[in-house]
Amino acid sequence: MRRSSPGAASARPARPDQALRRARGARSGAARARLPEQIEVAVHYVTSECLTNAAKHARATVVEVRARVYENVLEVVIGDDGVGGAEPGGGSGLIGRTDRVEAIGGRLTVRSPPGRGTTLIARLPLPRSAAE
Structure with a gap:
């Protein structure tokens, strides 16, 4: 999902649930069962924190959220065009995520x-039934 505004990114959530539904149903077009709650909560938390940081600190004008499922893994990629320089060990936000x-x-990778x-x-690893 892409949001753009002059000067600052919107802190409004990018509806990760919609991205997840599209990612799960992309191959068959059929509706799928929900992901396990702990995975949905983690994705929501990570996504909302990234959107908040992009709006508050990064001076980003564009934030993109993508999700896909492959080989029993949910991959969520959140990128912005802000100032960068985030240090994975430099604050409680990235440590918490x-x-x-x-x-x-799961595994979290940060490039900044x-x-x-x-x-x-x-x-994030998915149980077999959620990835199929």
Whole structure:
């Protein structure tokens, strides 16, 4: 999902539930069962925190949220065109997101070169029934 506004990114949630529904149903076009609650909560938390940081700190004008399911993994990519320079160990926000993702067996990767925006990639393992 892409939101754009002059000067600042919107802090309004990008409706990760819609992105997840599209990602789960992309292959068959059919509606699928919901993901396990702990995964939905983690994705909501990570996405909303990223959107808030993009609006408050990054001076981003565009934030993109993408989700896809492959090989029993939900991958959520959140990127902005802000100032970058986020340090994974430099504050409680990124540490909290990492802890939340790792607590359910996932992995969080952060790329944030100064002056080139920030991209977070969350990879969360799915139970077989949720990924099929």
